[in-house]
Amino acid sequence: MMIDDPSVSLTTIESALRRLDREALLESLQGGLVADAVKATLDSIGLRSTPELEAMYGWRNGTAADSPASLDDIQLFPGFHLLSLEDAVTNYRAFVTDERWTPGWLPIFANGGGDFYVVDSSPTGAGAVRHFWIDEVQHPIEFLSLRAMLATLAAGFERGIFYVDPSGYLEMDDLVFGGLASELNPGVAYWRALT
Incomplete structure (x- = not known):
């Protein structure tokens, strides 16, 4: 299976969010960062940058910390919002010594809990x-990979698996998304176990 370029997937996701009138999220997303800034920031915590991270943070640097929008309103996909690179580093530093965490895990999406x-x-x-x-x-x-995740999320939007419910919340059909993720990520045991 061919995985789309991260920039293509991110453009697809942004277009879908516009169609779904996710204006609070779109207004809360910060401008992107140049690749050198991503590299330098990750280097400061001993992590190596990747083209996928540079593409994502070049697209948008997460949601603004001072955004007045609620967590529900800033979800990039159901349940999760995009952390700014600064917030990713802050969370990394907070968790890196936790016994449940492995050094090298960079948090990029969070649910607020x-x-x-x-x-x-x-x-x-x-x-x-x-x-x-x-x-x-x-x-x-x-x-x-992050490339595979973004391509799967883009396909979820394109296929209408992610939608806005009557109360204005971004939702998804978990079973249908599991089928899509299994289809697009056949080498991942997690999705095979669900289908």
């Missing part, structure tokens, strides 16, 4: 994306 999607930059992580649940012991790989 302590759960994250992390890019695994540890020596054995190979850039995979793990789901860190604060109350769980296991933190499975859900995507083999």
Whole structure:
């Protein structure tokens, strides 16, 4: 399966968010960063940058910390918002000594309750994306790369799996998304176990 360029996936996601009238989120997203700024910031915590991280943070540097919007309104996909690179580093420093955390896990998406999607930059992580649940012991790989995650999210928007419910919340059909993720990420055991 061919995974889209991260920039293509991010453009698709942004277009879908506009169609869904996610204006509070779009207004809260900060301008992007140049690749050298991403590299320098990650280097400050001993992590290596990747083209995927540079593309994502070049697109937008997460949501503004002073945004008046609620957590529900700034979700980039159901349940999670994009951390600014500064917030990612702050969360990394806060969790790096936690016994549930592995040094090298860079949190990029957060739910506001302590759960994250992390890019695994540890020596054995190979850039995979793990789901860190604060109350769980296991933190499975859900995507083999950030590129694969963004492509899956873009497809979720394109196929209407992500939608705004009558109360204005960004939602998804979990079973249908699991099927999509399994289809687009056939090498990931987490999704095979769900289907």
